[in-house]
Amino acid sequence: MNRSLRPLAATAIIFALAYAAAIWQFPGLWSTRVLGNFLTDNAFLGIAAVGMTFVILSGGIDLSVGAVIGFTTVLVATLIMWGGLHPLVAFAIALGVAAAFGAAMGAAIHYLKVPSFIVTLAGMFLARGGASVLSPDSIGIKHAFFTTVSKTYILFPGGGRLTVIGGVMLLVFLFGIVLAHRTRFGSCVYALGGSETSAALMGVPVARTTILIYTLSSTLAGLAGIVFSLYTSAGYSLSAVGVELDAIAAVVIGGTLLTGGYGFVAGTLIGVMLQGLVQTYIVFDGTLSSWWTKIVIGALLFMFILLQRVVFSATAPRRKVTWKA
């Protein structure tokens, strides 16, 4: 099996086993209703994690994701409630702002040769601070559009609902998979993660690719913010604190190498679902503190990092070569 597929396979197997064990204990978990809620409750995390996957594949990190989500919720709420704009217009503006923000971070990373860790840390403070300046208090969003969206869903047999935001997340994943594996941009992202020097010598437009990667990540974080505002019907500067870390965890658990170059967008979906499963399990159990989610995620993360070490430090198997004279 391809080396980079192994962590992904491990994640998939662990998810299947954990889900099976959870169903065995709580048969109620086996329903489209639970599955639908999985998607809805983790939609914003999943969308942000797709962007994070690209960043990590290229060998970078984006710490500004949670702050951009928070900022977007506030911006959307302000534009709708105070500016009187239609939500769709507000969404477009918010996405534009997020994209420009990401592009600026990408440009700083490439042209100033500052590590992405530092640049996006600064971006995190800027976005979080900006959100508080817009409004320190939570703004409730009341608009017919929001009500319509929250009432729109596809009903599955068994009472499960695929909500709009759950659907958006699945579409984003589909988009991410195609982008990563079937486009030249995707190839360039993997190339940067493999070796930036080689990539440049092979003609990868390093500046453009870097800027696009962070633009993509921030835009998806903006979309996650929109989804979050739809999910909570509010904009709050302190919402989604620490989501970037959950996203990084999902990406790594999903089999992407933290140092870049190896991984799959589809793996990130399983990583997000695994986190959702743990949360749902705790809700079903009823006696456990919700902080157990963090402990389980921490243990999983640690396990996967060890697994990747083992898989990637083992010398690559030599492939068979046939020489013809």
Place this chain on the structure above:
Amino acid sequence: METDSATAVLQARGIVKIFGQHRALDTVDFDLRTGEVHALLGENGAGKSTLIKILTGAYQPDGGEVLLQGTPVSFRDPLQAQGYGIGTVYQEVNLLPNRSVAENLFLGHQPTRWGLIRRREIDERAAALLATYGLEIDVRAELSEYSVAVQQIVAIARAVELSGKVLVLDEPTASLDRNEVDRLFEVVERLKSRGLGIIFITHFLDQVFRLSDRVTILRNGRKIGTQPLAQVSTTDVVRMMLGKDVAFDHHPTGLSGAERGIPRVTFKGMGKAGRVAPFDLTLHEGEVVGVAGLLGSGRTEMARLMFGVDAADQGSVEINGRAVAVKTPAQAVAAGFGFCPEDRKLDGIFGDLSVRENIIIALQAKLGWFRALNRDEQIELAGRYAEALDIRAANHDMPVKLLSGGNQQKVILARWLAIDPSVLILDEPTRGIDVGAHAEIVRTINRLREEGLALLVISSELDEVVAYSNRVVVMRDREMVAELTGDDVAPDVIVRAIADHPTRQEPSA
């Protein structure tokens, strides 16, 4: 040398490249014909990599011009040079280890439909392309799953596919085994018959003779000559590489007969698999042993074993008749060894520290943390050695990086002299130093010998080796092949010893 431009695919005329005050290339001419393999030879610092970087667009020349098929060209970067038809394959393969072979071949040029990459077409074309190189492999597997030899051929295939006129091979065989070298050479022969001009850089002379049609030799930034290989012998080539004044008449220095003291250190059967074949060597008090050999012959590796930078896997060391362990540099220092490495800037000098700090650092390391030298002692020590070695610095608190190369070298010498060593190993002590300062280093070496030190000096400058050595050992193919004494310590004998039967190279596994 004028060549008919009809057959010259790539020409360089009067190329000059200056770094700071140093002329890395001084009016160098070079021409490459279609359908030939042209070897480029020279020791470290001779200017071959600078010339290659100019030809492939990585550097811009400060003078002269590059002509491609008779038309003057100037390349912004290697990528643009590639667009003009000049492809380069480096020793350390510049491809993506994490991507498939097929993607490495087509990255940046993937066929797409509606913006989506056509993976199957890429895989099919990659397999077909590699088949023309005699290689049948699964092109969907990661590049890193294949040996370096396969990676080299993938890199060559990519370079040829994208450029197609000139192929530059920079030390392509350095990490290949014999069988793989044969495969690579078959590929190169095939490309040559397709009419490509191929520049081949290596330090394995036998490979040059086996594969190349012509050879150009550089030394100290100047072109020494271009010769058809059919008309020259190995000895001629070595002579051109090493000695500007390699005289073939004897100039006995009288040193070889000089009195030497008691044995100071004896290396018995010391070696490390794949790096240096086991060797025996005794250094006496008041003796300089010169080490001659081409780049890659194992001379630096030998010094590193002696100083414990690399641990030997066999053999023993005796100092004054007693066996000692020298497995780490710290043990070597404790045993009274000093070592001035080849690359001063990388391994020797702490550029931002002062002259004084650079001099006392080895002594302080030997004393340990708890016996710090106080400032007065430091100043006294630094002053003493700076005077003894004639280090010219405005004051001893200025950063070492501001000194000239010769003075930096003397600072490193002073550092080791401060620990009062009994054995001093110098690797290329005159490299990168103005020619005028060479004589001074040579004088210093001679004086240290007279003071009773045992020295081992590695150098490519044969005139200098002869000027200070009592004995000369010759390294070839990672093996000590000759020990010259008496009247044999002469440039022509050394050249012959280096060139003698250049056996096939069996590089490190």
